[in-house]
Amino acid sequence: MVSGGRSMNKNDKYEAQDNEIKERLSKVKHKLLVMSGKGGVGKSSVAAYLAIALAESGYKTGLIDVDLHGPSIPRLLGIKGKIQPADTPGKIFPVAGIPNLSVISIEFLMGEDRDRATIWRGPIKIGVIRQFIADIEWPELDFLIVDSPPGTGDEPLTVAQTIPDAKAIIVTTPQEISLADVRKSINFCRQVKMEILGIIENMSGLICPHCGKKIDLFRSRGGELVAEKEDLTFLGRLPIEPEVVLAGDDGKLASIRDKSLAFTEEFEKILAYVVDLIKEKE
Ligand SMILES: Nc1ncnc2c1ncn2[C@@H]1O[C@H](COP(=O)(O)OP(=O)(O)OP(=O)(O)O)[C@@H](O)[C@H]1O
Ligand SMILES: [Mg+2]
Numbered sequence: 146m147v148s149g150g151r152s153m154n155k156n157d158k159y160e161a162q163d164n165e166i167k168e169r170l171s172k173v174k175h176k177l178l179v180m181s182g183k184g185g186v187g188k189s190s191v192a193a194y195l196a197i198a199l200a201e202s203g204y205k206t207g208l209i210d211v212d213l214h215g216p217s218i219p220r221l222l223g224i225k226g227k228i229q230p231a232d233t234p235g236k237i238f239p240v241a242g243i244p245n246l247s248v249i250s251i252e253f254l255m256g257e258d259r260d261r262a263t264i265w266r267g268p269i270k271i272g273v274i275r276q277f278i279a280d281i282e283w284p285e286l287d288f289l290i291v292d293s294p295p296g297t298g299d300e301p302l303t304v305a306q307t308i309p310d311a312k313a314i315i316v317t318t319p320q321e322i323s324l325a326d327v328r329k330s331i332n333f334c335r336q337v338k339m340e341i342l343g344i345i346e347n348m349s350g351l352i353c354p355h356c357g358k359k360i361d362l363f364r365s366r367g368g369e370l371v372a373e374k375e376d377l378t379f380l381g382r383l384p385i386e387p388e389v390v391l392a393g394d395d396g397k398l399a400s401i402r403d404k405s406l407a408f409t410e411e412f413e414k415i416l417a418y419v420v421d422l423i424k425e426k427e
């Protein structure tokens with residue numbers, strides 16, 4: 146139990162809510178949780194781009210952002226949340242993104258409360274996250290991509306426990322300090338018994354725009370070595386790509402899929418790998 150179950154009431158409430166969440170997520174075939182031990186490694190960008198690529202490949206895809214402190218999905222996709230109430234009272238529909246993609250961000254619900262989230266204490270955050278996940282009326286989906294908060298604290302724990310059949314994709318950068326955090330994420334997944342689909346190494350080198358050679362700003366292969374050592378699948382590496390920053394800042398992350406960039410090329414390989422792995426396990 147996340148918060149130690151202070152009273153019977155709370156346990157009962159959680160159990161009822163767990164069932165409700167299970168029911169709501171039963172229309173989703175595959176749930177993927179994008180996580181990282183450390184902030185700023187590109188989780189949200191990878192989660193959003195993965196959802197875009199899946200949707201454009203014809204999969205019915207959902208993208209949910211559960212980061213109370215930094216919900217960045219609406220910004221990356223340029224979506225403003227116009228929440229529609231669902232047929233079931235108190236429930237809401239996700240917002241339409243590009244074709245095949247439904248998006249919901251905790252930001253759509255928090256509105257002006259966003260700054261307040263920083264003073265919420267653990268149990269309140271846990272309650273808000275659970276309620277949020279319970280309230281969304283998803284359509285039938287092939288994939289649901291969850292952009293989870295960084296770290297291994299209460300918030301990612303709540304997400305992991307609320308969506309127990311999700312598989313984790315761990316994002317890291319290649320340098321040592323980030324790899325220490327990736328080990329924490331791996332242990333976290335093992336503790337909550339969440340299957341790890343694999344590791345993605347992001348910001349892995351920069352392709353020189355002048356000569357096309359790769360410059361390893363933060364070393365290289367770190368993510369791959371951890372994967373090897375921990376007997377996990379290495380899903381691939383994504384280079385540092387200034388267009389990712391620009392497109393993300395402009396709310397047009399979907400637009401880079403049409404460009405021929407090393408980032409998009411590598412991402413297509415990762416996408417194919419992820420889909421293969423999932424199909425293998427079906
Ligand atoms: N491969 C990449 N190349 C260049 N910039 C990138 C790449 N991946 C992510 N970024 C940039 O790095 C910054 C952080 O990315 P993002 O917000 O996706 O990280 P995050 O892990 O979700 O962060 P947080 O922990 O705060 O949620 C953004 O400005 C994003 O555009
Ligand atoms: Mg993020």
Ligand SMILES: [Zn+2]
Pocket residue numbers: 353354355356357358
């Ligand atoms: Zn060069």
